[in-house]
Amino acid sequence: MAMINEESFIETVYMKGLQISLVASGDGTEVIYHRLEPETMWGIEPEEGWDSLEFLHILSGELTLPYEGESFKAGDSFHKHPITEHYIFKSIGETEFLYVTSQPVFHYYSKATKELMDLSVAIEEKDGYTVDHCQRINKLSMMVGEEMGLEKKRLKSLNIASFLHDVGKLKIPLEILQKPGKLTSDEWMIMKQHSRYGRELLENIGLPFLKEAGKVVEQHHERYDGKGYPYGLEGDNILTEAAIISVVDSYDAMTSNRIYQKARAKEVAFNEILRCRGTMYNPQVVDVFLALKNKIIL
Known part of the structure; x- marks a missing residue:
């Protein structure tokens, strides 16, 4: 399990199967920590006028993209710029990852x-x-x-x-x-x-x-x-x-x-x-x- 210092969390929101925490933000960029319970779905999607780099880095566990047949384990990364289609991930076991976006989303997201x-x-x-x-x-x-x-x-x-x-x-x-x-x-x-x-x-x-x-x-x-x-x-x-x-x-x-x-x-x-x-x-x-x-x- 990756070690995350909870004192560094600026704001944390919990929901069934999901924890999200704003770790750092500045110049429009945000780093958001995620923890998913097993078999939890999580996704990102395109939005008109949104031109942001979307980056995921897996800390522990595993995320899959079932429809693309791809899997990401601890140490793996995923990125798109910009997002042009829907991506739906599914956690295999408890999974932690960092989500980095070059435009602020946490307020809307939380x-x-x-x-x-x-x-x-x-x-x-x-x-x-x-x-x-x-x-x-x-x-x-x-x-x-x-x-x-x-x-x-x-x-x-x-x-x-x-x-x-x-x-x-x-x-x-x-x-x-x-x-x-x-x-x-x-x-x-x-x-x-x-x-x-x-x-x-x-x-x-x-x-x-x-x-x-x-x-x-x-x-x-x-x-x-x-x-x-x-x-x-x-x-x-x-x-x-x-x-x-x-x-x-x-x-x-x-x-x-x-x-x-x-x-x-x-x-x-x-x-x-x-x-x-x-x-x-x-x-x-x-x-x-x-x-x-x-x-x-x-």
Whole structure:
């Protein structure tokens, strides 16, 4: 493990799976320390008018670029000037690296991270079931998205939206959210607003990538046959990222103990998803999800 003197950190922000710390800055250049937990995604992307050198130096662990088939271990470096495409890295084991940029980004970067952290903490405080659930949805959704070969920009939206897909529940009254029995028709109408509330919450933060994720969050309860909510979208009018979350969310709901039902056996859940292929769920997503069954069960 590389030795980093924490007293040199100017500012530090923590989020699930990620720690970022501003180590040094001057003349517009910033050096930002990163520590990623195992299997954490991290990325950089092009931005109009941004002409910065982007440099990564691996201190410990390993970062991979799965879609480029590249891997970077302790002592390796990666750099681009300027960034012209999306790069999504994945940590193999706990990984530390220094990120050096010739234009200041930490204030914007830490704001985005803090906003996401605050949302995840707020969900946990509102409904303890939700955070573990969201972590599972994130992991399974990314497995499916990667297997389907989604482009990197869409994978980034999927990564955020799958974790925050239930963020709109922050605006649902607790007596409805945690009701042990069946919801009344009026209560159900209120509950169904959570996907729209989720988009609004993410849009209101004002960060472009959260706005994109918000579109996915809003659609994750749409159905392939057009009988979902909030808009009754159908078929390919539903974002693929949302269709992925829909399948994964249903599987996790069926196989988890909840206030109003006991967990079903995993094989029962797989069969139910297969039964609803082409009605509730996008057929292509179902096929990929079921093809990953052995990995999902582990």
